[in-house]
Amino acid sequence: MLLASLNPAAVAAGADLDDAIRIDGVSLSRSDLVGAATSVAERVAGAARVAVLAWPTASTVLALAGCLIAGVPAVPVPADVGAAERRHILTDSGAQAWLGEQPDDSEGLGHIPVRLHARSWHRYAEPPADAPALIIYTSGTTGPPKGVVVSRRAIAADIDMLAQAWEWTADDTLVHGLPLYHVHGLVLGLLGSLRIGNRFIHTGKPKPAAYAEAVAEQGGTLLFGVPTVWSRIVDDGDAARALSAARLLVSGSAPLPVPVFDGLARLSGHQPVERYGSTESLITLSTLAAGERRAGWVGLPLTGVRTRLVDESGEEIAHDGETIGRLHVQSPTLFDGYLNRPDATAEVLAADGWYRTGDVAVIDDGGMHRIVGRESVDLIKTGGFRVGAGEIETVLLGHPGVAEAAVIGAPDDDLGQKIVAFVVGDAAPDELADYVAQQLSVHKRPRTVRVVDSLPRNAMGKVLKKELVQWV
Template identity: 75%
Template sequence: MLLSSLNSASPDIGDAVRIGDVTLSRSDIVGAATSVAERVGGADRVAVLATPTVPTALAIAGCLIAGVPVIPVPADVGQAERRHILTDSGAQAWLGPEPDHPEGLPHIPVRVHARSWHRIPEPSLQDTALIIYTSGTTGPPKGVQLSGAAIAADLDALAQAWQWTADDTLVHGLPLFHVHGLVLGLLGSLRVGNRFVHTGKPTPQAYAQACSEAQGSLFFGVPTVWSRLVADQAAAEALRPARLLVSGSAGLPVPVFNELVRLTGHAPVERYGATESLITLSTRADGERRPGWVGLPLAGIETRLVDDDGGPVPHDAETIGRLQVRGPTLFDGYLNRADATAEAFDADGWYRTGDAAVIDGDGMHRIVGRESVDLIKSGGYRVGAGEIETVLLGHPGVAEAAVVGLPDDDLGQRIVAFVVGSGAGKAVPQELIDYVAKELSVHKRPREVRVVTELPRNAMGKVLKKQLLSQG
């Protein structure tokens, strides 16, 4: 069973899931989710407006118990994108939280206090469990089909790497419609059997409070969460009793990593993955945690780097290659998109991640960024945007930085840095250009620095570099 702790014979947990002001025991979850499963059993696909609420958690758990594929819909999704997701997925109804724009679909409420103790036949783990829509580089979002087997394999591998057990209390305030917050956070807790606390929003104060009042031991956050936390010294120091801090969904700036070590006493675990592959790389609870590096392949995962011609790339910590992965956590294809699915895999089952990376002699991986926006080819050199961003973030006048390659008649691509100034100093463009030239090779310096008030980001804190590229 995917949510194996719900079938566990171990003692009931009185506060197995806490979201906002609502707390459910393990038996509460079993009874309420089974009631949901009885109501949706036999459906082909069901959509859930994935607000950070108990009805969302019960709706998704109920669908997984019933073997009904569930489509988590972002709570802040625009109407056109919502319509596309519902039409493309063939969802038959809304389950749980009621949307403002149902798009003609019936709504099935979740009764939080309903209880059923009927035994429902367990669905096959090979069947589709989740369909998560993710935006590609072009066109409308694609539905990523994830089987129960892929999710289970990933969660078990992460539990091993992070020494994650039922004794943990996992805390986060991330959205429940992406892999990070939903699969790792909620479903991971329902599989491992630990307590789960969702803070509503991932504020420094909420995390600090959860550490002290709920004895939080395992904390999840995206880089924006951690950067805000280290800016609040009292909140950061309140996390010292925690066991493990985990960062993902985007690269964690090295200065933030170092501040977490200084203020919390914890070197954060960093991990890497995608909706299509789930999490494939991670540093370990019992291993080296190196700033800027995302670790080793999880159990069962293979990785490789290839050049533009498909040839192998040396593992010398310097040579950039295209990252490909293979293993039991991969998705079963894009819904209704056989063409896109075929493009994503090679003949031997290697998934083309679209990310550029380097690997050192010990197998540690560092993600350079997306091939499309973070691998810059300037003046005959291949330059990783992330390396330049890390250096810029080390300057006292820079709070945030994003580097892209813009078209250039002479160089092919011109390295351009967008920076947000810091209160600790002034961001002077020429000074920053010279600073990078001294820290790195001269050819890696930005040819232009643009000071902006903020960087465009999505709900998970990732910088939307496509928007920066459109500024020419």
């Protein structure tokens, strides 16, 4: 059963929690979740797909749980998405109605309300494991967003693999303030909690004080955040120290800067767990609760996952901790394809089951992975050298005059690409270029350093490097 903690028989036998879910000022017991989500299931049963406007509310939780109980694929729609992108998601997905909350412009779709106090105790048979559970749309950085079809089997496998890696149990209280339309906040945070049976607290906005309060006053043990969240917590100081009572801090969705890793370790006493994945693969790599955690490295393959590095010709390359290659993944958590896009699916999902992630990485002789970045923007070919942007960013972030850094390769007639660094801070550009040359090889020295007020980021904190290329 995908949502194992919502087993009606177990709840009836006493496996209830008065506050299994706390979100947007509402607390739901496990019996509330079973009864209200089953009521939602009765209203949507038989639908092909429904759209869920994914505000962090109790209505959204029940809408998503109700779809999974009924076996109806849900299409989480970002609550703050623009009208054109929302229209594309609805049209491409074929969603038949809004379930729960709806936007001011419903795009002509009908509306199925979610009633928090409605209850049903109808028993639904568990849908087939290979049935689609979610259609999650990509961020659309390389074109219109694509609908990633994720099966029930993939979600269950990923949660179970992470439970093993993070020693995650029903005794935990999971805390985060992330969106409920991406893998991190939705699949790991919410659906993970509904499968494992731990308490789940959504803080609303991911403010440092809210995380600190959730640990100090509500017993938070397992905390999820993106690097921007952790950076703000480190800057707060008091909030970081308040996290000492937690069990595990988990960072993902973007690279965690080494100074933030070090700051969390110093102030909270916890080295954060870092992990790696994508919408298409879910989470496939992670450092372990009981293993080594190394700043800048995202860990080992989870149980059942295989990885390889290949060069431009497809030949496998050395796992020496230095040689950069294209990262391919085999995993029981892989997606079933892009909705309506067999061409795009074939480009990344090979017939032999290997998923071409589009990321470049290095692997050391112990199997630890470091993600260099996206092949399209983070692998810089300059003067005959292959340089990873992330390595330069890490060095720049170690300079006391740099708060944020992003490095790209810009077209250059002589070098092929030249290294360009964008930094937020008060250090002089020439000083930073020389600093990199002193710490790394001379050929990794940025040819241009631009000091900017801020870096363009998406909702998950990832720097939009394709936008930075346009700034050059």
